[in-house]
Amino acid sequence: MREKLLRAARNTLAMLFLALPTVSYAEGLLTVTTDGASESLSLDDLLAMPQSTVTTKNDYVDDTTEFSGPALKDLLVRYDIGPDETLTLRAINDFSVSVPAADAYQYNVILALFSNGEKLTSRDKGPIWVIYPMSDHEELRDDIYNSRIIWQLTSITAE
Numbered sequence: 001m002r003e004k005l006l007r008a009a010r011n012t013l014a015m016l017f018l019a020l021p022t023v024s025y026a027e028g029l030l031t032v033t034t035d036g037a038s039e040s041l042s043l044d045d046l047l048a049m050p051q052s053t054v055t056t057k058n059d060y061v062d063d064t065t066e067f068s069g070p071a072l073k074d075l076l077v078r079y080d081i082g083p084d085e086t087l088t089l090r091a092i093n094d095f096s097v098s099v100p101a102a103d104a105y106q107y108n109v110i111l112a113l114f115s116n117g118e119k120l121t122s123r124d125k126g127p128i129w130v131i132y133p134m135s136d137h138e139e140l141r142d143d144i145y146n147s148r149i150i151w152q153l154t155s156i157t158a159e
Contacts, residue, residue, distance in 0.1 A: 029127055030111070034079050034158040043113070043127070046070055049078075052110045056135040059146055060125065067112035067131045072104035075111065081158040088159065089130060092122070092152040099148050101158065107140065108133050111153065125151035 028040030049070035057064045081087075083102040090096040103109055112131040113120060120126025129151040134140040 030153065031155040032075065032079055032158075033155065034081055039079075046111065046113060046128075049074055052108055054108055054110050054112070054131050054133045054136075056131065056133050058132070058134050058149055060149070060151075061115075064135065066116050067110060067114065067129070068117075069111045069113035069128070069131075072109040072111055072130070075156070076101055076104055076158075079158070085158045088155075088157040089148070089150045089153060090155040090157070091150050092154050095150065097148055097150055103132070103145075103148070107137060122152060128153040 029043050029046065030041045031038050032041065033039075046069065051068055052071045053066060053068045055064060055066045076082075081101055083100075083105040085101045087099045087101050088096055089099055110131050112129040113127065115124065115126075115129075120129055130149050130153055132140050132145055132149055134145065139145075
């Protein structure tokens with residue numbers, strides 16, 4: 001009897017664990033805050049935006065990888081965030097980094113939702129990974145830019 005209960009409990013926990021990525025995609029994935037107002041965007045909202053592709057290599061992938069998702073610039077334009085502003089990008093674990101919005105206007109920085117055609121999950125740096133086109137611009141192969149490719153992105157705050 002005890003063994004059956006333990007097996008049932010393990011199965012229930014396994015199903016809940018596997019359902020977590022689905023739940024997070026159904027809810028707001030990304031919060032954008034500007035001028036004190038916040039808006040939460042779902043996966044559907046992000047997928048409804050024009051999609052961009054960046055094929056690049058960085059310090060966190062072994063091979064050149066194709067990433068796709070909306071361009072950060074398109075999101076900034078949508079919220080009237082100009083190139084002179086500073087963005088605070090925050091990850092699920094509260095890690096944050098300050099990034100000049102000008103990066104998005106100068107380079108094709110994307111909010112990657114897919115890697116080689118597969119939806120990013122929290123296990124592989126998703127569901128949103130900020131990707132710079134490092135292979136296309138030698139100046140981006142620098143530690144300062146490497147620190148800006150934040151994964152498991154949950155919020156963007158413009159200041």
